[in-house]
Amino acid sequence: MKSELAAILDKDSKSNKEKSLPSISIDCVVFGFDTSSLKVLLVKLKDKDEWSLPGGYLGKNESLDESANRILNERTGAKEIYLNQFKTFGKPNRNEDFFAEFPDDLWHKQRFISVGYYALINFAKVEPRVDDLSDGCEWKNVHELPSLMMDHEEIFNTALLELRKGLNYRPVGLNLLPEKFTMPELQRLYEIILDKPLNRGNFYRKMTKYGILNKLKETRKGGAHKAPNLYTFSLETYKEALENGFKEAW
Amino acid sequence: MKSELAAILDKDSKSNKEKSLPSISIDCVVFGFDTSSLKVLLVKLKDKDEWSLPGGYLGKNESLDESANRILNERTGAKEIYLNQFKTFGKPNRNEDFFAEFPDDLWHKQRFISVGYYALINFAKVEPRVDDLSDGCEWKNVHELPSLMMDHEEIFNTALLELRKGLNYRPVGLNLLPEKFTMPELQRLYEIILDKPLNRGNFYRKMTKYGILNKLKETRKGGAHKAPNLYTFSLETYKEALENGFKEAW
Structure with missing residues (x-):
C-alpha cells in the first residue's frame, strides 16, 4: 500500500x-x-x-x-x-x-x-x-x-x-528591536546571537564607532536605576553598512 | 560556414x-x-x-x-x-x-x-x-x-x-608574503587589497590583537632606516582564524 x-x-x-x-x-x-x-x-x-x-x-x-x-x-x-x-x-x-x-x-x-x-x-x-x-x-x-x-x-x-x-562588518537589530531601544537592549541581542556575555564598555565603544545609531534626548522612564538613553538606528548609514560593510572596518 | x-x-x-x-x-x-x-x-x-x-x-x-x-x-x-x-x-x-x-x-x-x-x-x-x-x-x-x-x-x-x-574576520598573507616578513610589508598587502593608505599605528595594534603573528628576534638587515622586526604567521592560530574568524572579533 x-x-x-x-x-x-x-x-x-x-x-x-x-x-x-x-x-x-x-x-x-x-x-x-x-x-x-x-x-x-x-x-x-x-x-x-x-x-x-x-x-x-x-x-x-x-x-x-x-x-x-x-x-x-x-x-x-x-x-x-x-x-x-x-x-x-x-x-x-x-x-x-x-x-x-x-x-x-x-x-x-x-x-x-x-x-x-x-x-x-x-x-x-x-x-x-x-x-x-x-x-x-x-x-x-x-x-x-x-x-x-x-x-x-x-x-x-x-x-x-x-x-x-x-556582526563584525554588518549591522543587526532593525525589525528585531523596538524602534527606540536602549544600549543594554541592543547588547542583549548581540549576546543572544553570540551566546556569550559582552563587556559593557567595549560594546558601547564599538557600537558608537559604527556610526549607525542616533542618540535621542529621551530616556526610558521607570525602573529603579538611572533612566537609560534611548537610541534609534540611523536608516541611511544602517542600509549603507548592510550593503557595503561598516566604514569603521579596514 | x-x-x-x-x-x-x-x-x-x-x-x-x-x-x-x-x-x-x-x-x-x-x-x-x-x-x-x-x-x-x-x-x-x-x-x-x-x-x-x-x-x-x-x-x-x-x-x-x-x-x-x-x-x-x-x-x-x-x-x-x-x-x-x-x-x-x-x-x-x-x-x-x-x-x-x-x-x-x-x-x-x-x-x-x-x-x-x-x-x-x-x-x-x-x-x-x-x-x-x-x-x-x-x-x-x-x-x-x-x-x-x-x-x-x-x-x-x-x-x-x-x-x-x-579582512575584518579572516587572515590574509600566507603564501603571498615571504615566510619572514616585516609589518610594513604586511601593511602594504592590506593597502593594495583595500586600495587606500592605512595608519601605521592602527594597523600595528589591530594586527597584533588578532594573535596570528610571531615576532622573531631577527630583524631585516640593510637599508637606511632602523632595521625592522621580522614576523612569521603562527600557523595554528592562522588556520583556526581562517576557519572560524578572529577570536578578537565579537
Whole structure:
C-alpha cells in the first residue's frame, strides 16, 4: 500500500519537473529572536523521524533571491524579510539516499546542490505553517535541536557561524528591536546571537564607532536605576553598512 | 560556414551533456598579488570581443570545491590554493542571450546559476593557460578591466567587496608574503587589497590583537632606516582564524 507521503511526493515530483530547474534546491535557516533566546524554524516531513530546514526548488523564471523569499513566505507569511545568501552546499551524495525507498525517477532523488539563505526575524510576528509534505513546522531552540536530515545540521551550523561573523562588518537589530531601544537592549541581542556575555564598555565603544545609531534626548522612564538613553538606528548609514560593510572596518 | 568557435562549442556541448550536471556553472575570480598591484585573471573566448572570468561546469561526481579547484588548476597549474566560495548568482536570463546565434540545444545556452569562488595568489608563481575555447588568458589590473561578458562584472565586483570585508574576520598573507616578513610589508598587502593608505599605528595594534603573528628576534638587515622586526604567521592560530574568524572579533 502506498504511504500518504509517497502519493504526495509523486504529485510534487510531477509538478516540479514542469516548473523547476533541475539540480538546484534552496534551504532557509530562519533564526527567530524574542529578547531572551535564539530559535530556528524547522519542518518535519510526513513519515520521517528527522526534521529539516524549510526548503524548496528554483522556479524556471525565478531568481535565487525570489525563490528564497517565496519559500520563507510560504512557511511564515513573512514578507520583505532581509534574507542573506551565505553558502551553496554541493557535496555529491548529499541528498540522494534520503529517498532511497522511492522510485528512481522521483524529482527529489536527483543530485541537488543547495543554496543556503539565512534570515533573522522577530518570531512573535510570524506564524509557522505546515504544507502538504510536512506534519510539523516549529521554532526550536538552537541549543536543543532535534536530529536533522541529510546535511542540514552542517547547513545550520554554517549559517550560525556566518550570522556571528557578520556582526563584525554588518549591522543587526532593525525589525528585531523596538524602534527606540536602549544600549543594554541592543547588547542583549548581540549576546543572544553570540551566546556569550559582552563587556559593557567595549560594546558601547564599538557600537558608537559604527556610526549607525542616533542618540535621542529621551530616556526610558521607570525602573529603579538611572533612566537609560534611548537610541534609534540611523536608516541611511544602517542600509549603507548592510550593503557595503561598516566604514569603521579596514 | 561554421566558425571555429561553433565547432568547438558543439564538441564541448556534447561532452558536457555526458559529464556535467545541468543548470550549474562555476566562475572563479582569481586575484593576483605581486607586492605592488592587484590583478585578476581573465579569459577571452574565441570570436568574442568581451573577456570573461575563468569558469566551467560541475562534474556529475564532483563537489563544488573540487570543481572550482579543477578549473583554477586547468587555467594556472596552481594546486592546493585556498578558494573561497563567496556567492551564487542566479538571476533569470543572466547567460542565455550570450550564445543567441547558436542552436537551442547547445549546452551553454541553457539557464545556469553560477557559483562564485575567489582566490588570492602570488601571480609570479603561476602561468596562465589558454584552452580550446579561448584565445587569451591574461592578468589584468583591477583598475583597468576590459568589458566583461554576461554578469561577470557584477561577479567580479562582489568578489572584490567580499575579499575586502573578509579582512575584518579572516587572515590574509600566507603564501603571498615571504615566510619572514616585516609589518610594513604586511601593511602594504592590506593597502593594495583595500586600495587606500592605512595608519601605521592602527594597523600595528589591530594586527597584533588578532594573535596570528610571531615576532622573531631577527630583524631585516640593510637599508637606511632602523632595521625592522621580522614576523612569521603562527600557523595554528592562522588556520583556526581562517576557519572560524578572529577570536578578537565579537
